[in-house]
Amino acid sequence: MMEIKANGPYRFGETLDYMEHQDDCLYKVIGDEIYKAEWFDGRKVLMKLSESAGGGVIIETPVNEGAGIDEIKGYCEDWLDLDYDLDGFYQFAGKDKRLSGLIDDHYGYRMVGKMDIADAFLWSILGQQITKSFAYVLKRRVVEYCGHHIEYEGEKFYLMPDAGEIAAIDSEVLREMQISTRKTEYIKDVLGSVASGELSKSYLETFDDYDEVFKHLTSFRGIGPWSANTVLMRTLKFRNAVPVGDAGIKNAIRLVDGLDAAPSKKYINEITDQWGRFGMYGTLYMWSALPAK
DNA sequence: GTCCAGGACTCGC
DNA sequence: GCGAGTCATGGA
Numbered sequence A: 001m002m003e004i005k006a007n008g009p010y011r012f013g014e015t016l017d018y019m020e021h022q023d024d025c026l027y028k029v030i031g032d033e034i035y036k037a038e039w040f041d042g043r044k045v046l047m048k049l050s051e052s053a054g055g056g057v058i059i060e061t062p063v064n065e066g067a068g069i070d071e072i073k074g075y076c077e078d079w080l081d082l083d084y085d086l087d088g089f090y091q092f093a094g095k096d097k098r099l100s101g102l103i104d105d106h107y108g109y110r111m112v113g114k115m116d117i118a119d120a121f122l123w124s125i126l127g128q129q130i131t132k133s134f135a136y137v138l139k140r141r142v143v144e145y146c147g148h149h150i151e152y153e154g155e156k157f158y159l160m161p162d163a164g165e166i167a168a169i170d171s172e173v174l175r176e177m178q179i180s181t182r183k184t185e186y187i188k189d190v191l192g193s194v195a196s197g198e199l200s201k202s203y204l205e206t207f208d209d210y211d212e213v214f215k216h217l218t219s220f221r222g223i224g225p226w227s228a229n230t231v232l233m234r235t236l237k238f239r240n241a242v243p244v245g246d247a248g249i250k251n252a253i254r255l256v257d258g259l260d261a262a263p264s265k266k267y268i269n270e271i272t273d274q275w276g277r278f279g280m281y282g283t284l285y286m287w288s289a290l291p292a293k
Numbered sequence B: 001g002t003c004c005a006g007g008a009c010t011c012g013c
Numbered sequence C: 001g002c003g004a005g006t007c008a009t010g011g012a
Helices: A012-020 A069-079 A086-093 A099-105 A117-126 A132-146 A163-167 A171-176 A181-196 A210-218 A225-234 A247-257 A265-287
Strands: A002-004 A028-030 A033-040 A043-051 A057-064 A149-152 A155-158
Touching: A002 A069, A012 A028, A012 A033, A012 A043, A028 A155, A033 A069, A033 A149, A033 A155, A043 A069, A043 A149, A057 A069, A057 A149, A086 A099, A086 A265, A099 A265, A117 A132, A117 A163, A117 A181, A117 A225, A132 A163, A163 A181, A171 A181, A210 A225, A247 A265
Parallel strands: none
Antiparallel strands: A002 A057, A028 A033, A033 A043, A043 A057, A149 A155
16 A cells, blocks of 8 residues: 655545546546556556545555556556646636636646556547547447456456557457547557557657647647647646647636637637646636536 | 537648 | 538437
């Protein structure tokens, strides 16, 4: 058993609440605990996360094929974004008429990251222009097809397949999962590039400049501005990233501003531009204004 | 039946 | 460089 703490405010309950409203096959909320199966250098680990009395997180590993404690701790800190200076964002957001109410409603809410870049790209492609719930169904089909899981107390906990493994799935198989022909092409191309290194996490982490990574990402077919920014947010942790064009941001602004019709692109951009280096958390807290689905 | 989903690409001008 | 059409499918 080990414990990790956050840099500033954190509420485990906010993470639980977020996760319960997703249908992500790569983690499960059971009671007040989060279960996640993950690879550590090819070794499978089942992590069980719960709230600690000190406002942090307790990590247990019911199944561990040999990963080190520090590695697992570091993973969870990164996954739940516990190192981020949330107070810094709150100082900024407290002066913003839209965000100030939202940070009170969801005090201690932090981003849940996507640690696996294959997961991030798969999700950003599947999630294009379809409902989130259907996108989760499609992702589940891909993950379960590959079949990597840990069995524990009668439950199956699935692990993210390797990028190369997904890229190698037959196109017809992906089509049968109701993934469109075009998305099938994107998935095979992009995840193939993850496997070959052009889009690997370690390579993308060598970039410091937002504009340069953005340009590199969007040079691949199937990765547009929205997809690039979702990856920059949740995986590469560029704090200024905002998924421009996102339907959720549009709806949230309409709701918070009490508009009769959907806001224009210009109206939205003027708002998100003001967030600057807090763009990522501005986005997250705006999303939190939407009714949970 | 219509419209919209956590978009991106291609084409025509 | 910008707008319209296309892709796919499910749910309201």
